[in-house]
Amino acid sequence: MSTRYLPYVLILPTLVFLCAFFLYPFALVTRQAFGTGDGVSLDTFREVTSYWKFPISLQNTMLLAAAVVPVQLALALLMATMVNRMKKGRDLVLYVWTIPLGISDLAAGIIWLAIFEQSGFLNSMMLGLGVIDRPTAFLSYQHPGMIFLAIALAEIWRATAIMLVILVAGIGLIPKEYYEAAEVFGASPWQRFRKITLPLLRPSLQTALILRVVLAFEVFAVVAALGGTIFPVLMGEIYAYQFDLQNGGAAAALALIVLGISIVFTLIILRVLRVPKGATI
């Protein structure tokens, strides 16, 4: 076989697969959302957005992302710089810190349920310390703030690792000479972080943030395990439309709204953290 066609033969399986299970379903979901029988209409979107649960689930999803992602970014940056100057035990520490990467959102929800449930470990420890004399039902509708906190903590616990991996890989690419030079000129660790690490880490920060923000809008199983129906989020509503209400069109429309939000935020991150042309390490 001639070398000219070989690369196309090699990428063909992936291409066919992605067309069949990524582009084609995407087209289907679009048609299902816009089409009600014949012609294009926005009826389904109107139906979905006027439902009383829509504003609250949109607000919850956004608030959760706004609370979780900045903390994760700061934590991942801190962990990555700490690992970077580590000599002994680096592999062990990195393994421990990346464990949550392999843990599903459902399992993470269940793990934090063990802590926050009424007979859980938080109540047990508070009782042991004498702070309270009877367990509180944290995850009930009387404590919406606690539910939010539990979900946010579970998300931060679970999904910081993915950012950490990307940032550690990115920091590894920054030449050590820059730091040595900065040290010679008397830059403090904080200055080195501000003037070398952050600017040169921009491509990795971009990837990490896009991935994390998109996944934050998809939050679903953690919420299902901890908040149930008390804390509605967009993905949970899509699931409810598809399953409990058997309304495929509405599920599709809501899915497109989530998709739209994801794309808007991806573009914003790409724009804000754009890498100047020709500025590579």
Add this chain to the structure above:
Amino acid sequence: MTEALVTPQSARSVISAGRVVYLTAVVLLCAWVLVPLYFLVINTLSSPATVNSFPKPLIPEFDLGSLRFFAGFGGMLDALKNSIIVASMTMVMSIVIGAPAGYALSRFEFRGKELFRILILLTRAFPLPLLALPLAVLFIRTGLDDTTFGLALVHTTLAIPFAVLITYSLFSGIPVELEEAAWTLGCTRFQAFIKVVLPLILPGITASAIFAFVISWNEVFAAAVLTIQSRTLTAFLLQTLGEAPMHLKFAGGFILVVPALIFIFAVRKYLFAMWGIANR
């Protein structure tokens, strides 16, 4: 003069104070990851009665009652089996389909290469599980609904971008000169690949296969939407969240976590190569 006050001794104590803060932070962050896992272990290795009691002990009593209840719960072992089947199929399909593309990206310059790379990256910026919605309808028409294979197809879509990008960076790490040497010694392109590249790449391929397994094993949304009878473990746990007793949830969560722990340990060296960057 102020500088004179900074004697070598006090400078050293400043450094060691910084060191203490640094080490404390490392230990605290490790505890932040490990302690919640430890709580799950306590609950899993306690009898159902203890799991539902209050206050909770801080050491496990090593009672297998909860796990036995989990194994005996109707449909749970089937769900576990389905999870393993779907994840294994995903693992094989994503590597068989994705690895050739990774090889093509690392070895050839061809027209449309950039477009292909953008398509791959695009899939990562999409809430992919949402695509399970239209596929649910499509699968009913083709008889793939509620089958492990149908779900494995969707999970493969999730895993392929990673498979392509990981194998791309792995292949890029192997000098093309090795292959060229084999060609000059009379190997065909295919023989050179089998005899020279494949042995070198095998551990990395295994790691990315394991990664694909974990992606499928952990996926909740598509699994819950696409299966009814042949539910995977995640789908089963999600649908019983409302009514299931606490000890069942915790045992299920534990079973979900264990393979993940082993897998992350197995692939830890490749985690960083995965992001298109050569190994540390």
